[in-house]
Amino acid sequence: xxxxxxxxxxxxxxxxxxxxxxxxxxxxxxxxxxxxxxxxxxxxxxxxxxxxxxxxxxxxxxxxxxxxxxxxxxxxxxxxxxxxxxxxxxxxxxxxxxxxxxxxxxxxxxxxxxxxxxxxxxxxxxxxxxxxxxxxxxxxxxxxxxxxxxxxxxxxxxxxxxxxxxxxxxxxxxxxxxxxxxxxxxxxxxxxxxxxxxxxxxxxxxxxxxxxxxxxxxxxxxxxxxxxxxxxxxxxxxxxxxxxxxxxxxxxxxxxxxxxxxxxxxxxxxxxxxxxxxxxxxxxxxxxxxxxxxxxxxxxxxxxxxxxxxxxxxxxxxxxxxx
Amino acid sequence: xxxxxxxxxxxxxxxxxxxxxxxxxxxxxxxxxxxxxxxxxxxxxxxxxxxxxxxxxxxxxxxxxxxxxxxxxxxxxxxxxxxxxxxxxxxxxxxxxxxxxxxxxxxxxxxxxxxxxxxxxxxxxxxxxxxxxxxxxxxxxxxxxxxxxxxxxxxxxxxxxxxxxxxxxxxxxxxxxxxxxxxxxxxxxxxxxxxxxxxxxxxxxxxxxxxxxxxxxxxxxxxxxxxxxxxxxxxxxxxxxxxxxxxxxxxxxxxxxxxxxxxxxxxxxxxxxxxxxxxxxxxxxxxxxxxxxxxxxxxxxxxxxxxxxxxxxx
Amino acid sequence: xxxxxxxxxxxxxxxxxxxxxxxxxxxxxxxxxxxxxxxxxxxxxxxxxxxxxxxxxxxxxxxxxxxxxxxxxxxxxxxxxxxxxxxxxxxxxxxxxxxxxxxxxxxxxxxxxxxxxxxxxxxxxxxxxxxxxxxxxxxxxxxxxxxxxxxxxxxxxxxxxxxxxxxxxxxxxxxxxxxxxxxxxxxxxxxxxxxxxxxxxxxxxxxxxxxxxxxxxxxxxxxxxxxxxxxxxxxxxxxxxxxxxxxxxxxxxxxxxxxxxxxxxxxxxxxxxxxxxxxxxxxxxxxxxxxxxxxxxxxxxxxxxxxxxxxxxxxxxxxxxxxxxxxxxxx
Numbered sequence: 001x002x003x004x005x006x007x008x009x010x011x012x013x014x015x016x017x018x019x020x021x022x023x024x025x026x027x028x029x030x031x032x033x034x035x036x037x038x039x040x041x042x043x044x045x046x047x048x049x050x051x052x053x054x055x056x057x058x059x060x061x062x063x064x065x066x067x068x069x070x071x072x073x074x075x076x077x078x079x080x081x082x083x084x085x086x087x088x089x090x091x092x093x094x095x096x097x098x099x100x101x102x103x104x105x106x107x108x109x110x111x112x113x114x115x116x117x118x119x120x121x122x123x124x125x126x127x128x129x130x131x132x133x134x135x136x137x138x139x140x141x142x143x144x145x146x147x148x149x150x151x152x153x154x155x156x157x158x159x160x161x162x163x164x165x166x167x168x169x170x171x172x173x174x175x176x177x178x179x180x181x182x183x184x185x186x187x188x189x190x191x192x193x194x195x196x197x198x199x200x201x202x203x204x205x206x207x208x209x210x211x212x213x214x215x216x217x218x219x220x221x222x223x224x225x226x227x228x229x230x231x232x233x234x235x236x237x238x239x240x241x242x243x244x245x246x247x248x249x250x251x252x253x254x255x256x257x258x259x260x261x262x263x264x265x266x267x268x269x270x271x272x273x274x275x276x277x278x279x280x281x282x283x284x285x286x287x288x289x290x291x292x293x294x295x296x297x298x299x300x301x302x303x304x305x306x307x308x309x310x311x312x313x314x315x316x317x318x319x320x321x322x323x
Numbered sequence: 324x325x326x327x328x329x330x331x332x333x334x335x336x337x338x339x340x341x342x343x344x345x346x347x348x349x350x351x352x353x354x355x356x357x358x359x360x361x362x363x364x365x366x367x368x369x370x371x372x373x374x375x376x377x378x379x380x381x382x383x384x385x386x387x388x389x390x391x392x393x394x395x396x397x398x399x400x401x402x403x404x405x406x407x408x409x410x411x412x413x414x415x416x417x418x419x420x421x422x423x424x425x426x427x428x429x430x431x432x433x434x435x436x437x438x439x440x441x442x443x444x445x446x447x448x449x450x451x452x453x454x455x456x457x458x459x460x461x462x463x464x465x466x467x468x469x470x471x472x473x474x475x476x477x478x479x480x481x482x483x484x485x486x487x488x489x490x491x492x493x494x495x496x497x498x499x500x501x502x503x504x505x506x507x508x509x510x511x512x513x514x515x516x517x518x519x520x521x522x523x524x525x526x527x528x529x530x531x532x533x534x535x536x537x538x539x540x541x542x543x544x545x546x547x548x549x550x551x552x553x554x555x556x557x558x559x560x561x562x563x564x565x566x567x568x569x570x571x572x573x574x575x576x577x578x579x580x581x582x583x584x585x586x587x588x589x590x591x592x593x594x595x596x597x598x599x600x601x602x603x604x605x606x607x608x609x610x611x612x613x614x615x616x617x618x619x620x621x622x623x624x625x626x627x628x629x630x631x632x633x634x635x636x637x
Numbered sequence: 638x639x640x641x642x643x644x645x646x647x648x649x650x651x652x653x654x655x656x657x658x659x660x661x662x663x664x665x666x667x668x669x670x671x672x673x674x675x676x677x678x679x680x681x682x683x684x685x686x687x688x689x690x691x692x693x694x695x696x697x698x699x700x701x702x703x704x705x706x707x708x709x710x711x712x713x714x715x716x717x718x719x720x721x722x723x724x725x726x727x728x729x730x731x732x733x734x735x736x737x738x739x740x741x742x743x744x745x746x747x748x749x750x751x752x753x754x755x756x757x758x759x760x761x762x763x764x765x766x767x768x769x770x771x772x773x774x775x776x777x778x779x780x781x782x783x784x785x786x787x788x789x790x791x792x793x794x795x796x797x798x799x800x801x802x803x804x805x806x807x808x809x810x811x812x813x814x815x816x817x818x819x820x821x822x823x824x825x826x827x828x829x830x831x832x833x834x835x836x837x838x839x840x841x842x843x844x845x846x847x848x849x850x851x852x853x854x855x856x857x858x859x860x861x862x863x864x865x866x867x868x869x870x871x872x873x874x875x876x877x878x879x880x881x882x883x884x885x886x887x888x889x890x891x892x893x894x895x896x897x898x899x900x901x902x903x904x905x906x907x908x909x910x911x912x913x914x915x916x917x918x919x920x921x922x923x924x925x926x927x928x929x930x931x932x933x934x935x936x937x938x939x940x941x942x943x944x945x946x947x948x949x950x951x952x953x954x955x956x957x958x959x960x961x962x963x964x965x966x967x968x
Contacts, residue, residue, distance in 0.1 A: 048823035048824060048825060048826075049794075049823050058531075061535060063531060063534060063535055087537040090535065090536065090537040091537070094535065094536075095532070095535045097528045097531070097532060098528075099528055102527050102528045102529060103528035103529050103531075103532050104529055104532075105529045105533075105547055105551070106529075106551065107550045107551055116533070116536060116538070117536040117537070120536055120537055120538050120539075120542070121537060156911065156912075158911070164532075167532070167536070171536075186680040186681055186850070186912075187680055187850055187891060187894060187895055188680060188890065188891065188894050188907055188908040189907070189911075190894070190895070190907075191894035191895065191896075191905035191906065191907030191908075192907040194896070194905055195904060195905055195907060198904070213823070213824065215824070215898060216895065216896040216897060216898050217896050219896065219898060220896035220902065220905070221896075243898060253825060254824060254825060255898075257824050257825045257827070257828035258824060258853065258898055259827070259828070259831065259851065259853030259854045259856060259857045260853050260856070260897075260898055260899055261852050261853050261856045261880050261892075261897065261899075262856075262899045271825075271828050271829055271832055272825045272828070272829070275793050275795065275796070275826075276793075276823070276825075
């Protein structure tokens with residue numbers, strides 16, 4: 001695991017909101033989310049459907065326009081940037097997508113895809129220079145030279161994902177949002193890509209925001225983890241500690257629901273009842289209350305704020321300390 | 324709910340050292356080839372195009388537009404004398420002569436040139452304009468889309484013949500105006516097709532990826548979206564050529580299009596109307612020419628659609 | 638009853654396309670007792686789904702073909718029976734559920750109708766009785782019976798999957814084949830559905846073949862596990878034994894390459910190389926290019942299945958042909 005430097009946080013997100021308008025009211029996809037990431041570190045963002053983790057990642061890059069809040073990247077306020085400056089900042093903030101099949105233009109060759117960011121931002125002059133840069137990037141992600149003119153559909157998922165990573169690295173970014181980058185890959189290939197991402201992080205001092213639903217993966221790769229539920233962060237903890245003890249009932253249920261190989265046959269999970277609620281015009285009070293076994297009256301009327309429950313540990317639960 | 328379908332890597336599509344890599348075109352051609360009718364259509368169209376290009380080698384334009392009343396309605400495969408004032412020569416009318424004694428085969432060959440020109444120019448125009456409008460409508464949405472789509476709907480609501488009539492009445496009957504009329508009425512199909520494709524592609528992740536890289540809208544539309552929408556456009560273009568030719572013949576038949584003595588097939592049909600019982604060959608051969616070309620284009624279009632459809636892959 | 642319900646012997650299935658022949662399944666053998674359960678584990682392209690389709694007779698007509706072996710179900714060879722016989726078995730004696738709950742249900746029929754349909758097809762009941770039984774099945778999967786008049790779009794993903802399970806179990810089949818049933822579901826919902834599958838299986842004494850690429854999911858539900866690689870079963874045995882002390886290098890590699898909650902790994906050990914091209918049949922062991930213990934013999938001699946105290950493995954190390962360099966216990 002990568003140890004982050006003690007420098008100032010490279011990304012500071014405060015009270016980020018994203019609401020979508022639907023016929024039935026506002027959809028609170030991301031509701032008052034705040035966190036920081038240190039340069040060179042990895043923040044894992046986990047949660048199930050509708051928790052808003054994917055929207056958060058895209059909102060930070062302004063691929064989706066935030067409804068409110070502030071995003072400070074290297075001290076610069078991203079939200080207020082105009083189109084021109086935003087394009088410049090985009091060089092430093094990149095994204096790797098989940099689906100290696102649909103995130104690559106099927107009509108472009110491997111080299112075309114990797115070269116595109118360099119062409120758009122006019123970083124390189126001359127075809128030879130460009131080819132050299134592309135080859136270097138391919139080498140960095142361990143893509144064979146002979147695939148230079150290949151098409152994505154000829155390659156397997158692992159190789160395609162490497163193309164996506166090379167493309168994200170082309171502009172030498174500092175920060176990369178990784179949106180479920182290994183979820184669509186075969187198990188043995190996942191390991192290769194995860195190792196590659198860790199190596200690249202060490203080599204290039206990259207900062208990752210790693211969005212995933214896979215708890216084992218997030219434990220492996222993150223320094224710090226935030227757990228999201230229906231648009232809110234309900235727990236924040238260093239990766240090593242979260243799996244030992246959870247302060248929020250949802251985190252606890254989530255972690256115990258993971259099917260573990262060791263507990264083969266025995267059923268030790270706390271199986272949550274009910275379904276994930278609706279993010280449209282959520283009722284006042286804790287959003288997890290309807291499914292929570294520790295629910296008390298206060299939970300139904302007031303939404304618990306995130307409060308410190310230990311060193312570097314935060315949970316949004318009225319009864320966090322008791323649990 | 325997010326889609327976390329376990330995406331199967333088909334190992335068969337992985338590059339292996341011992342496998343020949345087929346280009347996209349070779350793959351497409353292999354599939355197209357299997358459709359015998361489509362290939363037959365292609366052969367026919369190529370023949371017509373060659374005829375059109377080399378028409379002058381067979382018959383001069385003067386020859387087929389000059390009247391030889393003495394040979395009017397000559398039956399197919401008969402010879403007759405041509406007198407052009409200076410010399411007389413024997414000429415074999417392979418497909419017979421029309422009411423003015425002009426060689427029908429010659430007129431059909433030159434007519435092919437006219438038809439091909441009409442077909443290709445109108446569709447090239449409609450395709451370019453229609454695709455651009457459709458792409459803009461699909462990509463930007465909102466008011467722009469509404470304006471473009473309502474304009475398209477209005478165009479679709481006007482019957483083609485009426486529209487051509489209006490143009491001709493306003494601007495006079497000429498070749499250019501015919502092309503304009505047919506071209507404009509062919510636009511809506513492309514607008515709709517392109518817009519539909521754009522709406523589908525627009526939400527694919529690689530478009531979002533391009534945006535994340537900082538690509539401008541123009542680049543995204545022209546380099547990412549449009550190339551991926553080509554398949555249905557190509558099919559529509561092929562079928563559109565057939566429709567254009569048919570429209571042109573219909574308009575000329577009504578006297579609104581190409582004027583005589585141009586050997587346009589519609590004109591030939593129109594002239595031959597009165598002589599059906601008397602000299603059926605004047606109607607038959609131009610009619611067959613029209614029919615075979617239209618059929619051929621349609622077969623190609625169908626064949627293209629099947630060959631380009633990824634879902635039909637075996 | 639401990640009788641043998643299903644006995645697959647040397648099954649070989651190919652997909653024959655214009656370009657080549659895909660050797661999807663290559664001579665697998667598997668046995669299942671009444672009430673037993675086996676997890677079929679492997680990565681994509683291993684042949685798990687093809688095996689399931691072969692059993693069900695659902696291979697694509699133009700391209701899929703069982704070219705060898707037999708599938709004995711209650712004494713009858715399914716590969717030789719005519720289609721109308723097979724139709725009586727599907728949904729009735731052997732049921733299958735698929736990965737994507739979103740598209741597995743007909744959007745224009747109520748869920749009650751869809752459950753009743755399978756009962757009516759197999760003549761188990763007339764319309765009224767079928768509807769009543771449909772209500773029972775819904776309750777069995779934890780959905781209030783009044784909801785039988787609702788349409789699929791009114792249910793969430795997890796509930797849709799429960800409806801699908803209800804349809805599959807309506808005729809109390811002897812065998813249920815579940816192909817990645819929880820892969821598309823959230824983790825907490827997955828836990829609910831897996832628990833339910835386990836309970837129903839015990840209640841109805843249904844045998845289960847659970848296909849998954851997720852070792853943890855299989856570990857929750859199955860007694861035995863078969864590890865598939867390139868159309869072959871490379872290891873088979875009681876699940877905890879296989880996962881605690883794997884015999885085949887591929888199994889060991891799989892266990893080493895996945896991040897595990899229970900363990901604290903700093904670095905994963907991926908299996909080097911890639912899945913082989915299924916249109917090519919190599920000499921020797923199919924796993925050799927990726928095997929850390931491979932020797933020259935492995936390129937020439939194809940290993941056969943060796944059996945040892947209820948466990949099966951396909952590896953020259955266990956045949957005694959080459960030295961066994963694997964550690965005895967796997968941490």
